[in-house]
Amino acid sequence: xxxxxxxxxxxxxxxxxxxxxxxxxxxxxxxxxxxxxxxxxxxxxxxxxxxxxxxxxxxxxxxxxxxxxxxxxxxxxxxxxxxxxxxxxxxxxxxxxxxxxxxxxxxxxxxxxxxxxxxxxxxxxxxxxxxxxxxxxxxxxxxxxxxxxxxxxxxxxxxxxxxxxxxxxxxxxxxxxxxxxxxxxxxxxxxxxxxxxxxxxxxxxxxxxxxxxxxxxxxxxxxxxxxxxxxxxxxxxxxxxxxxxxxxxxxxxxxxxxxxxxxxxxxxxxxxxxxxxxxxxxxxxxxxxxxxxxxxxxxxxxxxxxxxxxxxxxxxxxxxxxxxxxxxxxxxxxxxxxxxxxxxxxxxxxxxxxxxxxxxxxxxxxxxxxxxxxxxxxxxxxxxxxxxxxxxxxxxxxxxxxxxxxxxxxxxxxxxxxxxxxxxxxxxxxxxxxxxxxxxxxxxxxxxxxxxxxxxxxxxxxxxxxxxxxxxxxxxxxxxxxxxxxxxxxxxxxxxxxxxxxxxxxxxxxxxxx
Numbered sequence: 182x183x184x185x186x187x188x189x190x191x192x193x194x195x196x197x198x199x200x201x202x203x204x205x206x207x208x209x210x211x212x213x214x215x216x217x218x219x220x221x222x223x224x225x226x227x228x229x230x231x232x233x234x235x236x237x238x239x240x241x242x243x244x245x246x247x248x249x250x251x252x253x254x255x256x257x258x259x260x261x262x263x264x265x266x267x268x269x270x271x272x273x274x275x276x277x278x279x280x281x282x283x284x285x286x287x288x289x290x291x292x293x294x295x296x297x298x299x300x301x302x303x304x305x306x307x308x309x310x311x312x313x314x315x316x317x318x319x320x321x322x323x324x325x326x327x328x329x330x331x332x333x334x335x336x337x338x339x340x341x342x343x344x345x346x347x348x349x350x351x352x353x354x355x356x357x358x359x360x361x362x363x364x365x366x367x368x369x370x371x372x373x374x375x376x377x378x379x380x381x382x383x384x385x386x387x388x389x390x391x392x393x394x395x396x397x398x399x400x401x402x403x404x405x406x407x408x409x410x411x412x413x414x415x416x417x418x419x420x421x422x423x424x425x426x427x428x429x430x431x432x433x434x435x436x437x438x439x440x441x442x443x444x445x446x447x448x449x450x451x452x453x454x455x456x457x458x459x460x461x462x463x464x465x466x467x468x469x470x471x472x473x474x475x476x477x478x479x480x481x482x483x484x485x486x487x488x489x490x491x492x493x494x495x496x497x498x499x500x501x502x503x504x505x506x507x508x509x510x511x512x513x514x515x516x517x518x519x520x521x522x523x524x525x526x527x528x529x530x531x532x533x534x535x536x537x538x539x540x541x542x543x544x545x546x547x548x549x550x551x552x553x554x555x556x557x558x559x560x561x562x563x564x565x566x567x568x569x570x571x572x573x574x575x576x577x578x579x580x581x582x583x584x585x586x587x588x589x590x591x592x593x594x595x596x597x598x599x600x601x602x603x604x605x606x607x608x609x610x611x612x613x614x615x616x617x618x619x620x621x622x623x624x625x626x627x628x629x630x631x632x633x634x635x636x637x638x639x640x641x642x643x644x645x646x647x648x649x650x651x652x653x654x655x656x657x658x659x660x661x662x663x664x665x666x667x668x669x670x671x672x673x674x675x676x677x678x679x680x681x682x683x684x685x686x687x688x689x690x691x692x693x694x695x
Contacts, residue, residue: 187684189213189353189541190555192372192387194360194401196222196539198336199516199532200393201343206544208350211560215385216344216352217680219359219377221647223340227397229421229470229503232455232575233433233445234259234267234332235538241289242441248515250296252538256332257299263342263570264577265425265604266335269302270433273315274327275487277437283307286327293329296563305329318428320489331433333447336537337651338602341640342567343540345606350562355680356641363390363406368526376679378643382682387552392531396504402519402531412519412533414506420476421457422500423449424658427490437488444483449514450657453498456480472500498657515539520550528554580605590616595627602653610635624670625663628655637675645671 193204196218204216218224234256240248260267276283287307294304310316310326339539350353354572355374361382362373369386376382394401426448433447442460449455459479477494485491516535522528530550535543572580581600584607585593599607614620614631621630628648636642636652645667649656659667 186384187215187383188369189215189385189387191215191389191391191551192370192385193217193391193393195393195395195398196224196340196344196354196356197226197393197395197519198223198340198343198537199395199535199543199666200391201340201347202540202544203391203393203532203547204352204354205343205347206354206541206548208347211350211558211562212555214347214352216347217355217358217360217374222344222356222641223337223651226241226503226505229501230336231420232336232449233270234334235448235536241293246292246296249293251542253297253299255541257302257540258541259334259339260332261570263339263604264572264600265569266338266342268333269330270333270431272329272331272433272445273310273437274329274435274437275310275319275321275323276325276327280437280439283325290327290329295462296667303330309540314430315432318488320487324412334537335602338569339567341652342569342604345568346638349568353639355684357643357677358680359634360401360405365524365527367393368524369608370527374497374681376681379679381679381681382500384686385684388527388556389554390527390529391547391551392529395535396506398438398531398533402529406528406529408521410519410531410533412517412531414517416463416504416506416532418461418463418502418504420461420472420480420500420502421455422472422477423453423455423478423498424484424492424496425498426452426454427441427488427492434487436483438483441462444480445525446484450654453657456484457600459483468527470501470503472502478628493524509572516543518543518546518550522554526554537689569606571605573605584608584611586612594626598627598653606639609639624667625655625659627669628653628667630670633670633674643671643675643677644668 191207191214192213193200193214193216196216200216204214208214222416276286290305290307306328307325308328310322311324315326316323344354357377358374359377360372361375364371372385372387374383374385392398392401399410399413402410431448433445436444438444441644445457447455457480458475477500478496481492481494516539517533519531519533520528528551530547532543581597584600585596588596588611599610603610610632619631623629624633633648636648641666642648642651642652645664648667649659649664
């Protein structure tokens with residue numbers, strides 16, 4: 182089936198954190214914008230990470246103070262914008278003098294503390310952890326460690342927040358939609374889009390094209406758009422495992438490894454620890470999300486070397502991997518933008534590499550590159566909050582307290598999960614929910630039909646995997662029976678409607694504040 186032709190000011194390929202931030206920024210500036218991803222929005226790298234908002238220990242060692250300072254500033258901004266998605270976490274870095282001297286660690290600690298932008302965050306410091314909760318799990322009786330407060334972030338939910346903000350400003354979101362061909366003609370990009378499930382197609386046009394396809398940016402540029410690139414970049418596989426939580430306390434560990442590498446052990450979903458990453462060579466064509474048995478052995482060996490509790494690969498609860506551009510050169514920027522505009526009218530801007538800590542800055546830089554090619558407009562809006570972080574005059578804790586009282590007939594833990602997942606949008610989720618019967622059937626523990634239907638309607642959910650691993654973290658506790666039950670529910674109740682069929686030739690602007 183074919184649909185009509187649309188013209189956008191900007192079209193974004195890629196529904197990860199970079200693409201979402203760019204689409205949000207452009208839509209809020211008043212430009213007609215669309216974004217597509219051939220699979221689920223917030224999939225791939227944006228939902229396959231260690232969930233730690235990295236402010237750059239490796240960059241600090243290379244004296245890249247600009248990046249570290251910028252990352253710390255972005256952390257403070259996000260903590261204010263989406264407090265439900267950011268959670269402070271004490272990180273213990275055991276001394277490893279054979280890798281870094283205690284003097285070097287102390288110097289780094291002082292420098293890291295000096296670069297902070299917020300006095301609310303405790304200064305990192307060196308501490309004697311012998312006979313403490315921090316030191317108890319460690320095998321080698323380490324006396325001293327560096328303690329630093331970092332933040333865990335629900336990165337897949339952050340992507341959704343950015344996309345919701347973009348949508349509020351009339352950005353067309355096209356999940357499960359692939360660009361199969363792109364070419365320039367008469368000062369425009371002509372793009373053929375194909376629904377990944379139905380095969381339905383649509384042709385659209387755009388003045389500017391942004392290629393934010395992550396590790397696949399190069400192949401999109403060369404194979405789909407028939408353009409060469411100056412930013413060829415090799416990729417590597419980042420591997421993670423989850424094991425049962427084996428120590429008391431809500432803190433994490435960062436182990437120092439040779440070759441300027443670090444390994445994180447982080448509390449995850451209450452009952453687990455996420456361990457990783459260990460990198461390994463990969464290719465785009467050969468990538469799958471599984472972790473090789475040799476890599477699992479290496480990760481388990483690191484745990485057994487550093488901690489008293491011993492594990493084997495049979496103790497691994499689940500594992501996953503993602504591919505990212507290699508980034509081992511201290512002088513290489515966090516991200517690179519390749520802008521090509523052979524006709525002088527219709528640029529394509531490709532994003533190579535990138536980092537969660539730079540997504541907002543990246544979006545601003547892309548906009549600056551595009552400005553000469555965009556039409557003038559006066560439709561930009563002022564925005565301060567992402568939708569889930571818009572708590573009006575309440576703090577996040579006050580919001581949670583109010584909702585637990587308002588819905589006292591619901592289990593408190595369930596209301597807290599809703600708030601931690603959807604933030605201020607929890608009120609929209611619970612609108613019209615007055616008693617147990619209005620929740621619908623409980624498909625798996627704490628997941629009721631009303632939440633499923635709301636996620637399908639509001640957050641582009643199409644299958645059980647989207648629910649279990651990207652919109653929520655219920656996959657960590659779901660059994661095979663639960664997963665099968667949820668899959669059957671989707672088979673019986675979900676009917677796929679191609680996103681391309683929802684496109685309309687009307688691009689009249691009726692803007693809301695982000």
